[in-house]
Amino acid sequence: MCTAIISVDPGARVPVLLAAVRDELAGRAWDLPGAHWPDRPGIVAGRDRAAGGTWLAVQAADGRVACLLNGFGRGCPGAARRSRGELPLAVAAGEGLDRARLPCYDPFHLVTADTDTVVLSSWDGAALRTRRLGAGLHLIVNSGLEGRDDQHPGNPTSPADMAARVAHFRPLLLAAPRPDPDDGTTAEAWAGWLPVVEGGGLAPADPRALLIRRTDRERRVFRSQSVSLLAIGDGTVRYDFTAAPATGTWHRVPVDAALPMRSRR
Structure with a gap:
């Protein structure tokens, strides 16, 4: 996942909105969001088939969402490395970050979000930085909050492109009416943000693009695989998802289907 857009308005009916764009290798297999983990009842997430983890997880019973972006810094040696995809599963389940395992x-x-609190935890391979995100609009990319955290100029991905993305899309989002998702279709619930998160008219090769398609030096193709829209309010979560963000084809993910019957709202 390369971009997370978060709007926090404590006085709104839906205080926290999250739009998350996942960029990944085009050939990496994954499953649509669902209850894929029997040992984690109540968790709904897309599943990465290669490592078994996820990039975004929802725990509807507690109204909690956790989403992951790759960062820049010092990588873990191969023999000790754990998949970052297990982190959203643990955090959405309420387990928190295991600081002893961070070097792995x-x-x-x-990003961890519920109705009351949004927290950004950033690990660069040496230190963990934790910030509470207050009221307002926040954009997070691989180079950090508002694209300002990167201190590693040798990164394979250009921080300049990420800064250009933030600079282009921030005013568009600020000018758009803030969604107030309720019942109805994705187009009805997310009308203010939908034109933006569907690309805003930029071509995938544009350095500012939110929905990308890139080829690296090894001729591997990276592209925007999906977009998730989350509305968190009053202990509930609405989750809209598309695996074809350029086409406008969306569906609503039934997050309550993963809950025990007594917990469903």
Whole structure:
């Protein structure tokens, strides 16, 4: 996942909105969001088939969401490395970050959100930085909050492109009406943000693009695989998802289906 857009308005009916764009190798297999982990009842997430983890996890019973972005910094040696995809599963389940295991993970940014609190945890391979995100609009990319955290100029991905993305999309989002998701279709619930998160009219090769397609030096193709839209309010979560963000084809993920019957709202 390369971009997370978060709006926090404590006075709104839905205080926390999250849009998350996942960029990944085009050939890496994954499953649509669902209850894929029998040992984690109540968790709904897309599943990465290669490592078994996820990039975004929802725990509807507690109204909690956790989403992951790769970060920059010092990687973990191969023999000790753990998959970062296990982090959103643990955090969404309420387990928190195991600080003793942090050296086993490559750098990351992890957003944890519920109705009352949004926290950004950033690990660069040496130190963990934790910030509470207050009222307002926040954009997170691989180079950190508002693209300002990166201190590693040798990164394979250009921080300049990420800064350009933030600079282009921040005013568009600020000018758009803040969604107030309730019942109805994705187009009805997310009308203000939908034109932006569907690309805002930029071509995938544009350095500012939110929905990308890139080829690296090894001729591997990276592209935006999916977009998730989350509305968190009053202990509930609405989750809209598309695996074809350029087409406008969306569906609503039934997060309550993963809950025990007595917990469903």
